[in-house]
Structures are given as C-alpha cells and as structure tokens.
Amino acid sequence: MxxxxxxxxxxxxxxxxxxxxxxxxxxxxxxxxxxVPLTIVAQRVYGGVNSFSLMAIPFFVAAGVIMAEGGIARRFVDLAAALVGWITGSLYLVAIVTGTGLAAISGSGSADTAAVGSILSPEMRKRGYDMDMSAAIIAACGSLAPVIPPSIIMVIVAITSNLSIGAMFLGGVVPGLMIALALGVTCWAYARRRPDGGGDRQPFSLGRLGRAFVAALPGLTLPVIVVGGIVGGVFTATEAACIAVVATIVISLFVYREIGFRDLPRLFLRAISLSAAVMIIVSTASLFSWIIASVGAPQALDAWIRGVTDDPIVFLLLVNVLLLFVGMFMESISAILIILPVLMPIAQGYGIDPLQFGVMATLNLSVGLITPPYGICLYVAAMVSGRSVEQVSTRVWIPLLPMILVLALTAYVPAVALTLPRLVYP
Incomplete structure (x- = not known):
C-alpha cells in the first residue's frame, strides 16, 4: 500500500x-x-458515480451558480446589512450573516465565497477595512457551506457511511450556527480594538430591515423548501436539488430580473464544468478507497490505533489532528471518500455515534477550506479581494480559532450534533 x-x-x-x-x-x-483484472478499474470508476443520490451534487452546484448572479446573493447582503449594520465592524458581520444564509442554499464553499467576496470586498476596501482580515473572514464564511445544510460534502459523507442524508443535514445545523455566532463575536472584538470597522456603523432602522426582508423573502424560502422537504420525507436530496435549481431560475428571471434567458446557457455550462470536476474526483477517489479496503488497510489502522490507546477521547484527538492535517493538503471530497470508510468502523468500535462522527469529519474538513496551502476558499477570497494567499494567511488564524473551538465541542459533546437529528429521527 x-x-x-x-x-x-x-x-x-x-x-x-x-x-x-x-x-x-x-x-x-x-x-x-x-x-484482479484491469477491467475492475473501469468498473469501480463508473460505480463510484453510479448513484442516484450523487445526482444532487450538480443540481446544488447549479443552484449556487445561478444564485450568485441572479440577485439572491445581493438581497441577502442587503438584509444582513439592515440586520447587523449598526454593530461595530459591521461589514465583517454582514459577511458572516450573508455567508450563513447562502450556505443554506448552495452547499458550495467556493461559490459562496465568490458571491460574498465580489459584493462586499469593494465596499470593505472603500471603508478602509484591513483587506487581509476581510478576505480571511469571507473565506471562513464560505467554509460554512459544507456544514450548514444543504451540503454537498454531507451528501458524500451520508452515502459513504450509509447514513440518512436528512439526519446528516440536521446534524450540521447547530455546529454551523455556533460557528457563525463565534465568528461574529470574534469579529466584533477584533473591530473594537482596531481603527477599521469602528466608525462605519449605520443607525438601525426597522423600516429598512422590513424592506430588506421583503426583498430577500423569495430567496429565504429556498432553504425552508429544500431542507424541510428532505427532513419531512416529501422528496429526496436529489429531488430537492432539482427543485432548488428551478426555484433559483424562477426567482432570478421573474422576481429579481437580474439575469435573462440568454444568460442561462453560460451559467449552466459553468455549473457543468464545476460539477464534472467534482464527479471525476469522486470516481477516482472511490477506486482508491476500494483498493485501500482490499489490501486490509482499515484493519491494520484499527490495530495500530488500539495499540496506541483504548480511550475514545484520545482517539478523537488523533482523528481530528489527522483530518486537520489532511485538509491542509487534500480536497475535501477526496479526503472523505478515502479516509472516512477507514475511520468510521474504527470510531463505531470506540462507541462513537456514526452520525456525530460524520458531522465532526465534515466540520473538520471545512476548516481545511481556509487553511494554507490548499484551502480553496482561501484562494477564492484572496483573488476576489486582490490580495495574495500569503498576505491573507497572516490573518487566517483569527477565524480559525473559533472554528476549532466549535469543532472540539462537536467532537466531545455529542448533543451538539445529535440533538436535532434525534428529535426528527428518534
């Protein structure tokens, strides 16, 4: 091996x-x-993507692409500005609230990062914000997409681990909101001690908030329909993704009217390109994970870990360190498909709930989206903000601290991930 x-x-x-x-x-x-014969390679590559549930991925990607250009993202920004624009460091908080809202629609970290960054970065620069800190916060907002449902990575985790997609989605709600809250508190404390963001507050206006809410209402219905439909058993994750695409098209074309029919082919081609990149990774990673299982790597790793410790607390610490390291160098979907089938049975042997472990792994690898050298959200945020990855990396530790704190709570306090799923799926 x-x-x-x-x-x-x-x-x-x-x-x-x-x-x-x-x-x-x-x-x-x-x-x-x-x-085995070489034909097994083609069979396993095809088998890796021959899944009805995986069809949700291209549709969620398409919904995110249309959302970013169709006016939904901008209405979310306006609503967030009306909601938290009166607080110190307001644009940091606007980015966090917007990223949380967009995460509940697209499930794609890079798409959310690009949408938030393209709208807020020019305004942050104009108001004299620290652009390295701004880019780091925007990247952290994008990393919420794998945690807050609907999440592409959670779909992969559920399929790989034979878990309910609806239960996985619910498991990410509390950790995702905790990260958003922790990031908000961190940014508020940072802005109070720094000159940037201290004097850019706008007076709170109930009328402005009401108008922004009404304007954003069509987009706000999307996560309710998608996640509510999956959890309520009305439709599957794939069907929900299709509904999300249709809804974003209708809202963008006929409600906000910021795109036309002539724009759809370009947006669909972009979604196809992004989806193809994800699916080819899924297919090759599934072949790689099959080989790992065939040569007995899971059993060998299980024996090694049990030789090191019998304590589930120490096991979780080892796994979190491993996944944080892997997330720095490997794309999240590949890491899930290669590592999770190996670690999940071991975790169950330690008495850890598989749903909690899946949510923890998702949260862990979402941290990898903003850690150099690989972090795709970090790259997107730096590019949109006109900064280098090296410059933004000097500030990225600030949002990393609250994210790792929530990760630790998710790992060691099962109720964080399991309370909502257990209420719906007792």
Missing part, C-alpha cells in the same frame, strides 16, 4: 490535478498489489 500512497503524494507534490494523482496511484496499486 505504501506504493500507492507514495505515488499519490509524489504526484500531488509535483502539481498534478488531484483526480489524476488518485487515478494513477490507484492504477499502480492494481498492477502491483491486487490480483
């Missing part, structure tokens, strides 16, 4: 796309370690 992992790491370090590195490393393992 060291041949496969060594080849994978070497290809990643050489700058190869991650799907290519996964595919080549898996092919090497098939040739050298597993006595």
């Amino acid at each position: 060291s041949v496969a992992f060594g080849g994978f790491l070497l290809l990643i370090l050489s700058g190869m796309p991650i799907f290519f590195a996964l595919g080549v490393a898996a092919l090497l393992a098939v040739l050298l370690l597993v006595d």
Whole structure:
C-alpha cells in the first residue's frame, strides 16, 4: 500500500490535478498489489458515480451558480446589512450573516465565497477595512457551506457511511450556527480594538430591515423548501436539488430580473464544468478507497490505533489532528471518500455515534477550506479581494480559532450534533 500512497503524494507534490494523482496511484496499486483484472478499474470508476443520490451534487452546484448572479446573493447582503449594520465592524458581520444564509442554499464553499467576496470586498476596501482580515473572514464564511445544510460534502459523507442524508443535514445545523455566532463575536472584538470597522456603523432602522426582508423573502424560502422537504420525507436530496435549481431560475428571471434567458446557457455550462470536476474526483477517489479496503488497510489502522490507546477521547484527538492535517493538503471530497470508510468502523468500535462522527469529519474538513496551502476558499477570497494567499494567511488564524473551538465541542459533546437529528429521527 505504501506504493500507492507514495505515488499519490509524489504526484500531488509535483502539481498534478488531484483526480489524476488518485487515478494513477490507484492504477499502480492494481498492477502491483491486487490480483484482479484491469477491467475492475473501469468498473469501480463508473460505480463510484453510479448513484442516484450523487445526482444532487450538480443540481446544488447549479443552484449556487445561478444564485450568485441572479440577485439572491445581493438581497441577502442587503438584509444582513439592515440586520447587523449598526454593530461595530459591521461589514465583517454582514459577511458572516450573508455567508450563513447562502450556505443554506448552495452547499458550495467556493461559490459562496465568490458571491460574498465580489459584493462586499469593494465596499470593505472603500471603508478602509484591513483587506487581509476581510478576505480571511469571507473565506471562513464560505467554509460554512459544507456544514450548514444543504451540503454537498454531507451528501458524500451520508452515502459513504450509509447514513440518512436528512439526519446528516440536521446534524450540521447547530455546529454551523455556533460557528457563525463565534465568528461574529470574534469579529466584533477584533473591530473594537482596531481603527477599521469602528466608525462605519449605520443607525438601525426597522423600516429598512422590513424592506430588506421583503426583498430577500423569495430567496429565504429556498432553504425552508429544500431542507424541510428532505427532513419531512416529501422528496429526496436529489429531488430537492432539482427543485432548488428551478426555484433559483424562477426567482432570478421573474422576481429579481437580474439575469435573462440568454444568460442561462453560460451559467449552466459553468455549473457543468464545476460539477464534472467534482464527479471525476469522486470516481477516482472511490477506486482508491476500494483498493485501500482490499489490501486490509482499515484493519491494520484499527490495530495500530488500539495499540496506541483504548480511550475514545484520545482517539478523537488523533482523528481530528489527522483530518486537520489532511485538509491542509487534500480536497475535501477526496479526503472523505478515502479516509472516512477507514475511520468510521474504527470510531463505531470506540462507541462513537456514526452520525456525530460524520458531522465532526465534515466540520473538520471545512476548516481545511481556509487553511494554507490548499484551502480553496482561501484562494477564492484572496483573488476576489486582490490580495495574495500569503498576505491573507497572516490573518487566517483569527477565524480559525473559533472554528476549532466549535469543532472540539462537536467532537466531545455529542448533543451538539445529535440533538436535532434525534428529535426528527428518534
């Protein structure tokens, strides 16, 4: 197995796309370690994406792309500004509230980061905000998308671990809101001690809030329909994703009228491109994870961990450190498909609820979206803000601290992740 992992790491370090590195490393393992015909490669690659539930991914991506350009994101920003614009460091808080709202629609961290950043970054620069801190906060807001439902990563976790997608979605609600609250408190405290953001507050106006709420109401109905429909058993996650696409098109075309029919082909092509990149990673990662299971890696890792500790608290600490490290260098979906099938049975052997473990893993890898060197949300936020990743990285530890605090609570206080799912799925 060291041949496969060594080849994978070497290809990643050489700058190869991650799907290519996964595919080549898996092919090497098939040739050298597993006595099966090469046709198994094609079968496993196809089998990795031959799932009705996975069809939710391209539709959620399309909903996020249309939302970003169709006026929904801008209405969310206006509502957030009316709600928290009177607080010190208001634009930081506007970014957090907006990111939380958009996360409940798209499920894509990079799309949410781009939407929030493109709208708020110019205004932050104009008002004299620290742009490195602003980009770090915008990236952290984007990282809420995998945690707050509907979440593309949670769909992958549920399918990989044979869990209910609706239960996974509910499991992310409390940790996601806790992160948003913790980020808000952190930004408020930061802005009070810094000159930027201290004098940009606008007086609170109930009338302004009411007008912004009415304008944003069509978009606000989307998460209620999507998540409520899944949890209530009205439709599956894939059907919910289709409904989200139709709803975003209708709202963008006929309510906000910020895009026209001529824009749809361009938006669909962009969604297809993003979805294809995700699905090819899913297919090659599923082949890689099958090979890991075939050579007995889960059993070997289980024996090693139990040789180190029998304490579930120490086990969770080891897993969190491992996932934080992996998230720094690997795309989240690939990490889920490769690592989770190995760790989930071990976690259950320690008496850890699989739903809690799945939510914890999702939250952990969402942290990886803003950690250098890989963090995709960090890259998007830096690009939109006109800063380099190195410059933004000097501030990224500030939102990282509250995120890791909530991660620790999710890992060691099961009620954080399990209370809502247990109310609906007793």
